[in-house]
Amino acid sequence: MKNARLRLVSAFAALAAAIALSLAACDEKPIAPPAIDGELAMKYAQGNFDLGPKVFRTEGAKKSAEWIVEQARMIPGFDKVGTVRIPPSTHGEYNVEIMFNGNAPDLVVIGAHHDTKRLFSVPEFAGANDGASGVGALLAMAAAITESAQKKLPPCTIRLVFFDGEEALYQYTETDGLVGSRAYVDMLRGEDGIDRFRAMILLDMIGDKDLHINLAGNSTPALAKVVISEAKAAGYADKFSLGDTDMLDDHYPFLQAGIPAVDLIDFDYGPDNRYWHTGADTMDKISAESIKTAADVALRVVWRLAENGFKDLKK
Ligand SMILES: [Zn+2]
Structure with missing residues (x-):
């Protein structure tokens, strides 16, 4: 009788321990990625646009980089969880790198370019979609990650990288265009080793009010699949598709270095792409909702990759 009762007590103890353990396990589950504040993203995009032309190797691009650093530092609580810097320039580029340490050494880069196309016909061209929308997305991500990291660190290390010199000054060659991303990947090869870099997610021209992101055909297929499935899970299925057109964009140097990479791009901007690289690429053509759509999916992908x-x- 006594023994039986003891057995019962220990059975209860075991059950209680099992419940406690499973609760602890629940607690360890990665939390959902932070959601993006679209209005804030739009404010950042406006601020970046208002700086004017940001042509590679001009004062404008340098100013834009310094402005991005300032914005990051002004995010409440940023200095406790993140760092921001302009990496040493090797080809006249002013890249900006925001870094958040996470619960694992694995590293994901989310990138966008901050320079704007040099247009001889429109010298004041400041690039609302082609430049500022990506800057708005990344800065809003920085704000969202800063807030969530106060409660729980991201599931991996995240670098938000703003590339300079994406646009070709004349036309794309081995040395004209993608200068910032090439220099950044070269830096990774030298400094950190390339092995910790698990994925690269690029955002380019993601602000179009009439958003439809067609993933670049030369994106890593397995990574592109995750983007599509996370877009669907977030309720944005109709805004994303797998494209079959290869893009020479900032994800390309990462692919060349063997890092899985995906390019989220909407290369259909206005009727017959008429707003692209023209004076029509102004703030009235982009929206908070579109930037939020792309940025939300990018963060969801990072959290999902880490979970897997x-x-x-x-x-
Ligand atoms: Zn462009």
Whole structure:
């Protein structure tokens, strides 16, 4: 009788322990990625646009980089969880890198370019969609990650990188265009080793009011699949599709270095793409909702990849 009762007590103890353990396990589950504040993203995009032309190797691009650093530092609580810097320039580029340490050394880069196309016909061209929308997305991500990291660190290390020199000054060659992203990847090869870099997610021209992101055909297929599935899960299925057109964009140097990469781009801007690289690329053509759509999906992808342990990506 006594023994039986003891057995019952220990059975209860075991049950209680199991419940406690499973509760603790629940607690360890990665939390949902922080949601983007679209209005804030739009404010950042406006601020970046208002700086005027940001042509590679001009004062405008340098000013834009310094402005991005300032904005990051002004995010409440940023200095406790993040760092921001302009990495040493090797080809006249002013890239900006915001870094958040996470719960794992695995590293994901989310990138966008901050320079604008040099247009001889429109010298005041400041690029609302083609430049500022990506800057708005990344800064709003920085704000969202800063806030969530106060409660729980991201599931991996995240670098938000603003590339300079994406636009070709004349036309794309080995040395004209993608200068900032090439220099950044070269830096990774030298400094940190490339092995910790699990994925690169690029955002380019994601502000179009009439948003439809067609993933670049030369994106890593396994990574593109995750983007599509997270877009669907977030309720944005109709705004994303797998494209079959290869893009020479800032994800390309990462692909060349063997890092899985995906390019979220809407290369259909206005009737017959008429707003692209013209004076029509102004703030009235982009929206908070579109920037939020792309940025939300990018963060969801990072959280999902980390949850899956970055398995089976190099396909
Ligand atoms: Zn462009």
